[in-house]
Amino acid sequence: MFDIIVVGAGISGTTFAHKVSKFAKTLLIEGKDEKSKRETLLTNIFPEHNCEFLTDIDYSDKSLFPCVHYKINYMSHKYNGIVDSMEFGAPFGYISYTEKLIDHLMQTCENNGGTVKFDEKISKVSRNSEKVEVISNKGNVYSGKLLAIATGSYGFDLQKSLGFEIPDSYKGVYVHLYGDEDRLKELSDFNYLFHINHKISDKGPFFINKGSHRLSTGFLGKSNETYEEIVSKLNRILDSYKPIQPYIAGLKKGPVKPVIGEISKHPIKNFSRDRAIVLGEAGGIVTSFFYEGLLGGIVSADIASKVIEPLLESNSNFTRNELYEYDRELRTKLLDTYFKNGAASEYLFYSSGSAMKIIWETYTKFITENSTIRRYVWDAIRSIEGYDVKRDRWLGEQIFKNLPFLTKITLGPLFLKAMFK
Numbered sequence: 001m002f003d004i005i006v007v008g009a010g011i012s013g014t015t016f017a018h019k020v021s022k023f024a025k026t027l028l029i030e031g032k033d034e035k036s037k038r039e040t041l042l043t044n045i046f047p048e049h050n051c052e053f054l055t056d057i058d059y060s061d062k063s064l065f066p067c068v069h070y071k072i073n074y075m076s077h078k079y080n081g082i083v084d085s086m087e088f089g090a091p092f093g094y095i096s097y098t099e100k101l102i103d104h105l106m107q108t109c110e111n112n113g114g115t116v117k118f119d120e121k122i123s124k125v126s127r128n129s130e131k132v133e134v135i136s137n138k139g140n141v142y143s144g145k146l147l148a149i150a151t152g153s154y155g156f157d158l159q160k161s162l163g164f165e166i167p168d169s170y171k172g173v174y175v176h177l178y179g180d181e182d183r184l185k186e187l188s189d190f191n192y193l194f195h196i197n198h199k200i201s202d203k204g205p206f207f208i209n210k211g212s213h214r215l216s217t218g219f220l221g222k223s224n225e226t227y228e229e230i231v232s233k234l235n236r237i238l239d240s241y242k243p244i245q246p247y248i249a250g251l252k253k254g255p256v257k258p259v260i261g262e263i264s265k266h267p268i269k270n271f272s273r274d275r276a277i278v279l280g281e282a283g284g285i286v287t288s289f290f291y292e293g294l295l296g297g298i299v300s301a302d303i304a305s306k307v308i309e310p311l312l313e314s315n316s317n318f319t320r321n322e323l324y325e326y327d328r329e330l331r332t333k334l335l336d337t338y339f340k341n342g343a344a345s346e347y348l349f350y351s352s353g354s355a356m357k358i359i360w361e362t363y364t365k366f367i368t369e370n371s372t373i374r375r376y377v378w379d380a381i382r383s384i385e386g387y388d389v390k391r392d393r394w395l396g397e398q399i400f401k402n403l404p405f406l407t408k409i410t411l412g413p414l415f416l417k418a419m420f421k
């Protein structure tokens with residue numbers, strides 16, 4: 001019997017397995033086979049605020065973090081809203097090759113004595129007061145004292161069968177483009193481009209995450225379109241959408257076709273039940289404006305591991321009441337503070353239809369002109385501790401003040417509602 005069974009080897013499950021395997025007999029089970037898991041490239045923005053929740057990692061290891069993240073371009077049709085972290089003396093964090101980071105975390109779990117199994121999809125869970133049992137598609141049965149569900153948005157049947165809610169899901173698409181390092185530097189000096197245009201997606205951004213020799217680009221937030229429609233839109237954007245052409249000219253598409261995945265947000269209400277917890281994106285712990293999900297995965301794994309260690313030592317039954325501390329901490333440290341910002345921005349930008357363009361343009365212009373807003377962006381990316389939601393209200397007011405007169409009249413009610421989000 002294992003102490004802890006973790007289902008899903010994304011950032012949430014592997015961070016958790018990496019941490020708990022130091023003190024618990026751990027099993028990490030992943031549905032994909034080892035080769036396809038390792039070969040799914042992920043080039044992500046890894047803000048500094050993630051690092052305090054995952055400390056025992058070598059952030060200077062270029063195979064995991066190929067670049068330091070210095071600059072963001074919040075781009076509209078008219079403005080490059082550049083925020084250069086060095087204006088405030090320290091970088092934004094890193095670009096991660098997340099598939100390598102995940103691999104590294106699985107390796108440390110094994111080095112700590114944990115067991116990792118690939119190519120076994122968990123299809124059923126049962127639970128009693130003594131233990132929890134999971135059954136894989138290969139018919140194998142594993143039992144443990146506690147189950148951690150870290151299955152992202154790959155299907156919610158397991159968590160539903162245990163009485164957990166499910167978050168809202170959208171689609172995202174991305175592809176990698178390649179070029180030599182000099183060419184990538186020539187094209188742009190920012191590491192992250194964030195752009196919104198309701199014709200691309202009215203519920204999420206178009207982005208470029210720039211690594212070393214490769215960048216990842218795509219858009220997020222679609223709900224109703226088919227695979228073919230989304231991929232064809234991405235190809236049209238890459239071929240002819242003018243605002244981004246300067247940043248990708250001459251880069252080559254790799255052998256891998258665009259990848260479409262589900263992405264879930266709007267956190268569920270409860271993250272713990274008897275002998276079971278939910279981590280990361282499976283619980284919708286993804287920010288609703290930026291779709292930042294590594295943070296939610298790492299923070300939930302860190303908090304859960306700290307709550308579980310003393311419970312395991314005291315031979316706990318892992319009742320919902322005992323595990324509730326995990327929910328409480330998650331709310332205090334993340335959901336009732338940093339995530340509040342996302343809710344207001346999501347409402348303001350993604351509910352504004354065609355007015356998204358003028359609101360976004362006003363915001364990006366403001367970034368170019370005002371160092372206080374640039375400072376606020378830097379602060380939030382460096383650390384989530386003590387995140388001050390009053391700053392978001394101030395920002396909303398500034399955007400509103402700077403809108404053209406007639407737009408102000410039309411959009412007044414929207415801004416008012418956003419303030420109470």
Ligand SMILES: Cc1cc2nc3c(=O)[nH]c(=O)nc-3n(C[C@H](O)[C@H](O)[C@H](O)COP(=O)(O)OP(=O)(O)OC[C@H]3O[C@@H](n4cnc5c(N)ncnc54)[C@H](O)[C@@H]3O)c2cc1C
Binds near residue numbers: 152282
């Ligand atoms: C295009 C795109 C770009 C993004 N860019 C960023 C970014 O730059 N920075 C950032 O912070 N966030 C980003 N995000 C969000 C972030 O990547 C995700 O929220 C985060 O990786 C989710 O991690 P997770 O471990 O919770 O879930 P996942 O990464 O989805 O992992 C779940 C794992 O569980 C396995 N699994 C599922 N069901 C079963 C089962 N029944 N049995 C066994 N295994 C199972 C799956 O195979 C998978 O490996 C991006 C998302 C997308 C779609």
